[in-house]
Amino acid sequence: MPTPPTLRIGVVIVAAGSGQRLGYGIPKAEVGLAGRTLLEHALDSVLASGVAACLCVAVPPGDTRLRGICARAGGKTPVTVVEGGSSRADSVGRALAGLGPGLDAVLVHDAARALTPPEVFRRVAAALASGAQAVIPAVPVADTIKTASPSSPQERSIAGEKVAGTPERAILRAVQTPQGFDARILAEAHGWLESAGEDAEGITDDAMLVERRGVTVFLVPGSEEALKITTELDLMTAEALAARRLASAAAPGQEGQQ
Numbered sequence: 001m002p003t004p005p006t007l008r009i010g011v012v013i014v015a016a017g018s019g020q021r022l023g024y025g026i027p028k029a030e031v032g033l034a035g036r037t038l039l040e041h042a043l044d045s046v047l048a049s050g051v052a053a054c055l056c057v058a059v060p061p062g063d064t065r066l067r068g069i070c071a072r073a074g075g076k077t078p079v080t081v082v083e084g085g086s087s088r089a090d091s092v093g094r095a096l097a098g099l100g101p102g103l104d105a106v107l108v109h110d111a112a113r114a115l116t117p118p119e120v121f122r123r124v125a126a127a128l129a130s131g132a133q134a135v136i137p138a139v140p141v142a143d144t145i146k147t148a149s150p151s152s153p154q155e156r157s158i159a160g161e162k163v164a165g166t167p168e169r170a171i172l173r174a175v176q177t178p179q180g181f182d183a184r185i186l187a188e189a190h191g192w193l194e195s196a197g198e199d200a201e202g203i204t205d206d207a208m209l210v211e212r213r214g215v216t217v218f219l220v221p222g223s224e225e226a227l228k229i230t231t232e233l234d235l236m237t238a239e240a241l242a243a244r245r246l247a248s249a250a251a252p253g254q255e256g257q258q
Ligand SMILES: Nc1ccn([C@@H]2O[C@H](COP(=O)(O)OP(=O)(O)OP(=O)(O)O)[C@@H](O)[C@H]2O)c(=O)n1
Pocket: 014, 015, 016, 017, 018, 019, 020, 021, 022, 028, 029, 058, 084, 085, 086, 087, 088, 091, 092, 109, 110, 111, 112, 113, 228, 229, 230
């Protein structure tokens, strides 16, 4: 089988969110998990994957702590920092500009998915190298998902919403980051987004953005460990995962045994 071409890949980490739902009163990327910030965990995963030629991190305006972390990270891999915007998409757009020219592909990653295993980055990069223009990691959905619509005025005394439909669960996927794209296609899509106005409403990830531009998005296996840390319960789950990793690093093959 021919070897896929090696791509020059830039990685964007969006870390400029305020973490309202976590409610710690500090930017979420600064929150501690197993003694390190979420951003440090995310940087570790990217750098351990070995896919990044360079990184750009979007941090909250005025933040100095995350800038300091980025200044100390990277080693031989250049890490630049930009001020994030008022939405995730805005932060991605700013970080794309901060990556600089000469890249074949870009991976966009949430700092909030701090424990994403390096293998997930490598799977996304491999699919790009095999010719995909857009690739995202995904996992099957465990719950049955319903679509909802408002109840009629007569029904409202029972409940505000009712079921509108039930998509077939077998074809549903929960998607994660890093999301990988041909660099030119992602830049064009974000350029469109800036002028799209109402057409851009409800776009919640970069894959959806390039889908709107007619690009085929491929799926590769994600990881349960790549959960998005959004609430206190997610952080508790992440702490348990990090503890399991530490235990298995200390005693390989012994985890789960008494
Ligand atoms: N203006 C924003 C908003 C979000 N993000 C980043 O996008 C990712 C996903 O966002 P989310 O988990 O919703 O983070 P927050 O916006 O911080 O959370 P909340 O909505 O609870 O405030 C996070 O890594 C977050 O830092 C960003 O860079 N810039």
